[in-house]
Amino acid sequence: MNPALHDDSAPRYGCLECREDAELVVCDRLHSEALARYHAHLRGCDACRRAHQVLAALYRGPDPASSGPGMVARDREFSAILRKVRASAPVPWYGQNLSLAGVAALAAVLAWMVVSPARGPASPRDVGDGAPDLLASVPSNPPARAEPERAAGLDHHAQADYGRVVAGNSFVAEGERPVATDTFPVGTRFEVFPGSSMQIGLVGKILANFGSGSEVHWTRADPGLVELDLRRGMIAVRYERLPADPILKIRTPSAIVRVVGTVFTVEVDDHGDTAVAVLRGEVEVLDPNTEELLAEVSAGYRFDVARSTYADVGRPEVGLAMPLSDGDGDGQFTFADGTIPPSWVVPGLPDVPSLRRLEHIVVRTPVADDRARLDRPHAPGPKRGRQVRGDDGQALIDKLVRETRASRREQLMASLAHCQGLYESPETRYLSARCLTQFMSEHGDDDIAEGHLLIGILRMDFANDYPAAKQAFEKFLARAPDHPDVELARYRLWLASTENGDIHEAIEHGRDYLRRHPDGKYAGKILQRFPQLVSEL
């Protein structure tokens, strides 16, 4: 029995009082005695109880919405936001008045022609002579805004359908047919030799490093999606995706990894189990059958699909991704020097650059039933394909060393030999860009101009820095127009334009190459991507 309800001396507590106190109760501001009377009243009054529930719900607020859109939905939303920003760009006054000014100028020209009978019938040539003064003040086109130097999207098959071997070697085959050159089409399969690795570039935007013993198929490339199929081994990928660029999917036997722009590794062990580690950005891991989201993996984490567990990114993942660190400088094209980029999240690693080295990453302690690691030898399957090397640069650096040695420069050989040593191994080739740049800035002259060519090759291969690469090739061509390697420089100039999506420029460079080198070593590669240039031969 509630004494508050049956004590005659207690003040009356009815619906009116209850409704007045309701707000104090839901805000937790009513003293305990009144609170007891309040709840006692609620027990006997349905209407007040109902009003209390509604008011409490009102002050509590709505239940939190779902976890929000997934990464791909957010990516679409972000792209839509950028489109809206561009669409709402104010048109400059000369742009707004362009049409009007153009019509006015045309009318003025016509009027001038009509009221000048002494000149006789005006010929097109006359108009041409007189027009510039009138039209000079009117821009023929509104000034184009500065577009990103790297074009977004895959608009041309010459860019979309091909990849390139950047360094390393493996068996490469397109279906049953061996791939004959370092340029390969969609449908190509890679089997990396045990103890080796291979770096490849895809569609001019994606740089991947295939680890020892990996087996990878490139299954799809279209404007919306690039897809790789990882059967075995471990691969590291860097993808600096612009909003219009395709999404990258990596299929494994037990997962799909969906990427919108990041640095990450995917590993498939001998049991077909998958682990995904992210160094920068975020990736989604999906069920391979239903494509339902299994996990979102953020930077610094390694997700084991079979166990559904997270761990820290470890040394093997960072080590495999290190060849992708060239140019990963938060918007600035820095040279890789073996330092782990500051944008990569590696737990336990300080921000001090000198300590951001591979050897400072704590080695993960393997658990008892840990899955097979990559360095465990696997039974090699039958190799069907052809061994392919990206060897343009190797020949070049050998030549550079020979010429330097032969021409009075023994004192330079030490530093150049160091660069050569870095270049020779696919695991350290990414470090040679910095070394060579330093060498050329200290000792470069016309006699060793091929250093510029080599630097250009490294910039486009490992940093996707096509503008810097083109600049280097043009510098080489200007400094050494009669050099035996001008053919390679012209080919690389064409390749950089193609992979950067500058298609008109690429056609011009391709035409120039075919005109100068109709029987050239790279003519087939150019015609493979631009068959319309056959008429140039």
Place this chain on the structure above:
Amino acid sequence: MDQALPIADLFATDATAEAAAPDEARAPGYLTTEEQLVLAGARAGNPRALRQFYEAHQSQVRGHLYRLLGPDSEIDDIVQTVFARAFAALGTFKGNSALSTWLYRITTNTTHNLLRQRFRRNRVKSAFQWWTDGRDAHLQTGRVDVRGEAERLLQRLAPDLREVFVFYHYEGLTLQEISQILDKPVSTVGDRLTRARKRLHDLVNGEA
């Protein structure tokens, strides 16, 4: 690898300059070092910085819209509009408030007209319902979902009052912060909050 997008030159002239607070005294310390770096990159049109800005604040904007409008199919569109305006107005942000406060202000400016339109429409609709169903029928059935009922009652709050109520009770902001977002004196904000509570009390008790 990121390249500057050509949006940096749009910042200074966008119509959402109203979203900034030009006459407030500069009070440094609202932004963390990381926020300052992201802001600098975003102002230069760096896509990665813009993406970081978006990722850092999209859940705040989306959550606020959800609490203000309830489940609504237009929320995603409004989120896009809010960020498009924010990106375009980054050049006018002077650091006189926290970024979250500044975004709340843009969100409020973006949604205010929508709230007013819906409020007028709902008033006609609810009057028609009162005429057909009886004045308190919806409160007396006892089977109506409490959460849904609370959302419906919140929609019947005038936009000015609803904004203050949501900021104070759902977002946990102080009267001073709300005053900064709405660009109204604190006394006005306090008055609106009192009126909002009174109005909700009346609505719950069927006195409205």
